[in-house]
Amino acid sequence: MKLEPQDIVWEFDGADGRDQGLASMIAFYIQHLEGLLPEPTDDPFEQIMADMADDPTNRMLSNPRLARLYPAALQDAKQADEFWRDSIHAQTRARISSAQVAHDNIRAFRDYIPVTLGDVDDWAKTLGALRLFWYSELAGTERLAEPSSGITAANPGLVELVDWLGYVLEDLMDSRERCVRTGSVYDPADYEPLA
Numbered sequence: 001m002k003l004e005p006q007d008i009v010w011e012f013d014g015a016d017g018r019d020q021g022l023a024s025m026i027a028f029y030i031q032h033l034e035g036l037l038p039e040p041t042d043d044p045f046e047q048i049m050a051d052m053a054d055d056p057t058n059r060m061l062s063n064p065r066l067a068r069l070y071p072a073a074l075q076d077a078k079q080a081d082e083f084w085r086d087s088i089h090a091q092t093r094a095r096i097s098s099a100q101v102a103h104d105n106i107r108a109f110r111d112y113i114p115v116t117l118g119d120v121d122d123w124a125k126t127l128g129a130l131r132l133f134w135y136s137e138l139a140g141t142e143r144l145a146e147p148s149s150g151i152t153a154a155n156p157g158l159v160e161l162v163d164w165l166g167y168v169l170e171d172l173m174d175s176r177e178r179c180v181r182t183g184s185v186y187d188p189a190d191y192e193p194l195a
Helices: 015-034 044-053 057-061 077-108 117-139 149-154 156-182
Strands: 008-013 112-116
Touching: 008 015, 008 117, 008 156, 015 077, 015 117, 057 077, 077 112, 077 117, 112 117, 117 149, 117 156, 149 156
Parallel strands: none
Antiparallel strands: 008 112
16 A cells, blocks of 8 residues: 555654653754744745855854754865855755644644654654754764763763654654555544644
């Protein structure tokens, strides 16, 4: 059976306040991302001009959580700066859009949050980014950096959060793969939407 975008392929267990906790983390993440963008405008031409006049590179590099999310694509510093200047706005808007999908899903249901095939990639991008976002507190901004044993010992709650985000992301990926492979889906009647 071929799955449709509206088919539910995963559920986030938001019981016991996990839904509110994740929603708060996503909102905090979005707030940081929005700091990389110029003031929004409804006029597309004005938005293009604002983007061209704005260089978010220093704002991104000065925030260790965000710097981890935007690794340099090129070795040469000048070329990396040009790459960032040309790509950060578009990447940031895409990240915000994905995060907003996950946030809206959480806000629409109680305890167990159904995630459709059409939304699962946005969830995966958001959970992966959140994991990196918090991992930077432990390991710093270098792409392959690992936290020291002293830092992990001093921050057990943060280590647990990063591990939990990894577990949730792995569960999402496994569930999506299983549903696509077998053609099975979750029952929409099992979920309680919020009025």
